[in-house]
Amino acid sequence: MRGLFIVFEGITGSGKKTHIQMLAGELQKEKIEITTISFPNFETEIARLIKRLPFDPFTLSLLYAADRTFYQERIKALLERGQVVIADRYCYSNFAYQSARGVPLDWLVEIEKNVLKPDVVILIDVPIETTVNRFQQSNIEEFTKKEIIEKIQSQKEILEKTRENFLEIAKTSKDARWFVIDGTKNITEVHEEIWSIVKPEIEKLKSYS
Numbered sequence: 001m002r003g004l005f006i007v008f009e010g011i012t013g014s015g016k017k018t019h020i021q022m023l024a025g026e027l028q029k030e031k032i033e034i035t036t037i038s039f040p041n042f043e044t045e046i047a048r049l050i051k052r053l054p055f056d057p058f059t060l061s062l063l064y065a066a067d068r069t070f071y072q073e074r075i076k077a078l079l080e081r082g083q084v085v086i087a088d089r090y091c092y093s094n095f096a097y098q099s100a101r102g103v104p105l106d107w108l109v110e111i112e113k114n115v116l117k118p119d120v121v122i123l124i125d126v127p128i129e130t131t132v133n134r135f136q137q138s139n140i141e142e143f144t145k146k147e148i149i150e151k152i153q154s155q156k157e158i159l160e161k162t163r164e165n166f167l168e169i170a171k172t173s174k175d176a177r178w179f180v181i182d183g184t185k186n187i188t189e190v191h192e193e194i195w196s197i198v199k200p201e202i203e204k205l206k207s208y209s
Contacts, residue, residue, distance in 0.1 A: 002079050002080065002082070003078065003081065003085065004085070004119050004120070004202070004205055005079055005085050005087070005116065005118040005119050006084065006085070006086045006118060006120045006198065007087045007092070007118040007122070007176070008086070008087065008122050009092050009093060009096075009122070009123045010123055011126065011128070011162055011166070012159070013131025013135060014124040014126045014131065014183050015126070015134075016088050016124055018187065019122075019187075019190060019194055020086055022187075023086065023194055023195065024086065026198075032084055032205070033082070034084045034086060035078050035084075036087075037085065038087070038088040038089065039064070039068055039071075039088070039093070040089075041070075041071055044070055044071070046063060046067045046070055047063070047067045050063050057102060057103045058103055060098065061094055061103055061107075061108055062111065065091070065094060068091060069114075069115065072114075072115060075116055079116075084202075090121075091112040091115050094112060095108050095109065096162045096163075096165035096169060097158075100159075100161035100162040105165075117175045118176045119176060120176060121170070121175075121177070122181060122197065123170050123178060123179065123180045125183055127163075130183070131152060132149055132152055132153065135148050135149050135152070181193050181194065
């Protein structure tokens with residue numbers, strides 16, 4: 001029995017990590033085996049390269065794709081064991097972010113055409129202003145907070161384009177079922193909406209076990 005592969009997408013500060021944790025909590029209550037992963041996966045030497053040098057968008061795209069390719073057999077094995085695999089970012093982040101930087105989308109799709117396709121993609125959509133406000137109100141160290149906010153504001157135009165790209169991919173992608181969620185709602189509402197999407201999938205898994 002194949003498990004369930006869920007991907008969370010969205011721009012920086014959209015709330016992906018928070019909602020992955022909350023979803024993982026729900027699944028644990030249901031006694032479901034889960035594995036959460038993040039891309040880039042900095043456990044790998046490939047991904048660690050990304051932090052070391054200021055690569056151009058084409059080289060970065062290839063490194064991100066290679067990082068995912070390296071992880072494919074593990075994802076496949078987990079799914080074959082019937083687990084739920086939840087990914088924080090996947091190939092769609094490469095598509096959205098790098099095409100916003102001028103890399104042709106068809107080339108990006110081509111270099112990741114052989115990755116495992118998720119069952120469900122949850123796009124948490126928020127405006128750039130929301131991400132800035134969230135970081136301003138966060139409890140992280142002040143210097144780090146200032147650095148993150150300045151980076152977001154300096155890249156505002158690219159991030160706006162990235163957000164548009166995500167929404168367009170959600171409309172046109174045939175790889176998986178996409179669900180676009182308004183991430184400006186309160187945390188409980190967003191979580192309940194995500195759970196309403198995932199719960200029927202879990203019921204299907206249970207019926208096959």
